[in-house]
Amino acid sequence: MKRTLSVLVENRPGVLTRVAGLFSRRGYNIDSLAVGRTENPSISRMTIVVDGDEQIIEQVCKQLNKLIDVIKLSDITDDPHVGRELMLIKVNAEPAVRGEIMQIVDIFRARIVDIARNSLIIEATGDADKIDALENALRPFGIREVVRTGKIAMLRGAKTKGMEASGDGTGD
Amino acid sequence: MGQETRMRTGARAVMEVLEAEGVELVFGYPGGAVLPLYHELAQTSIRHVLVRHEQNAVHAASGYARTSGRTGVCFATSGPGATNLVTGIATAYMDSVPVVIFTGQVPTSMVGSDAFQETDITGITLPITKHNYLVKDVDELPRIVKEAFYIAGTGRPGPVLIDIPKDVALAPCQTPIPEKVELRGYKPTYQGHPGQLRALARLLKEARRPLLFAGGGVIASGAEGYLRELAEKIQAPVATSLTGLGAFPEDHPLSLGMVGLHGKPCANHAVMECDLLVGLGVRFDDRVTGAVEKFAPQAKIAHVDIDPAEIGKNVRVDLPLVGDIGCVLKELLPLVEPARHPVWLERIKTLRNNYPLTYGPGGEVRPQWVIERLGEMTRGRAIIATDVGQHQMWAALFYGYTEPRTFISSCGLGTMGYGLPAAIGAALACPDKQVWLITGDGSFQMAMAEIGTAVEQGLPLKILLFNNESLAMVRQLQHFYYDKRYTAVKFTGNPDFVRLVECYGAKGLRITKQEEVVPVLAQAMQEECLVLIDCRISEEEMVYPMVLNGAALNEMLLPE
């Protein structure tokens, strides 16, 4: 079972290590972890996708909440949210197949962001399914390199998972 | 005074916070990178105890904290000084002991360059501290130090480390000590949830065979009075974990003693037969539960703990309740109705009679018997520090603890070498109490250099060293699990411990026969100096009861 956790943390050096270290130390599986600053420069948001049964997810959340630098944690898997990841993918692209690749890129509403003599870099955003599908569609041409950010997510509508929702670090 | 013009350095700001926190005593070991702190420490009235190894500075701070209920403090230098702390920090972490550790670090400009005596101690201690800091900006230092004490001593206590680069300690610091600690990510829950409290009261009312199971959390929150009130009000027997020894007086008729792989038979049976088990500040360690799927099979389990992450971690829990044990019990007491459980208490009595704590035949001087005598002679009031091994389990089983904060031992990590430095910390924290160290020849040799510290500090420690010239607990494991092939457990090069402590100016006594036990213990108690008793015992002694791997708690091996 994959769960998407949205975690507000202090924007301080070492916080990422604490979070990542907690996962490895306790033997949890991180699927992806994306981190960046929020509208408040002193706070970063981590979007963590973790895989595990209910008991494991509960422990992950509780252990994360114990970290002093974790301000607030929400499991947003079941809330309506927009989830996206960004992928850059470099594919082999001899002139003869470029047209075909461009068609695929169009279908997925991705973009070509770099052209070399016989390769292209394509940029795509979307949910994990779409990104996977694009990667599969491009595979026959020969993929040279893939870079993915991991998922970031935001609740739909006016609701936020910001500080004001609840100040205590124990909400689970 | 008169020094007011002296520049206020980061190091001085640290001392101001220590003084504001009421710190009177620190343990430590100096070195170049931490000298700015030492320089300022010397200008304060805070006492410094120079240990013989940094690991023991943390252990001593931990012994101080466990017996006094205050936060222990220690200092060490960068690099090897800092890495020597690791076992001590992990030990304190596992037993939730509040300690604040200061390490010196190479100057900021050299951090990350593999400079002389540099280690990434915050990286190394990340998984074994409650929190840690590398201070990069001197203006953050007052806040960080204040925060560290707050974090170490509140919620579930634990060690907090502050790594201070030398230039930061020497830099001018203008920032005042903040009035308050503001940590938006740290808000421990003390009060119990009212609904859950009522639910627990209901469970207690419905239970016909309730069992209270008290751990270190009871002692940490000073809740032993409430625990006793509850137990008496509902007439429920009380068992404890190893860290919980002393949370409930063992001479009380409702006391069952310690539960676990070497727990008391009656307590273990009670766990298997109760219909409600209320865990109070315990973490259901695997040394408590035995085979976890066979643990407390007939019971609903209620679990009260200040750390939500402990609830449901190891055992299934029917009723979780997050909060400080003291707050929770105080709120719970008016909600529970007085109860009687004559049938259950009758059954407990039968179990007690059918399965007494015994130790079978053995060598000339029986360690269990010696500890029973010690318990009688001190009326269970002395502070007992132990190391790790058979002697630790005998000390847990046969002494008879009557007061909280009188049993100090490395329970979670099982750290040999803990006892002597922890006893030093205890003796400094509680000068009016008798402090006994119960140790083995293996453990003692891991920390015996601290005899120097104890003598230097004039501490009248009493050391009962069970000398079997072996690592007998490991030998016991080899006996049961490795076909009695005793490998690497025999010491043939032990020193004469009596003469050893006499070299330090302390007193050595010896016990080789049973009739010497009481007179020698009595003599040790009379002496005003440090006394070590070299008590010769057989390496073939066993710790019973013993629950073998995979077995349930009531499937104990008992002495024949």
Ligand SMILES: Cc1ncc(C[n+]2csc(CCOP(=O)(O)OP(=O)(O)O)c2C)c(N)n1
């Ligand atoms: C630092 C450390 N190393 C190894 C062990 C494993 N160990 C557990 S008990 C024990 C033997 C302890 O011997 P001793 O202190 O003489 O006590 P005894 O069992 O003989 O009473 C050992 C080696 C440990 N607990 N801690």
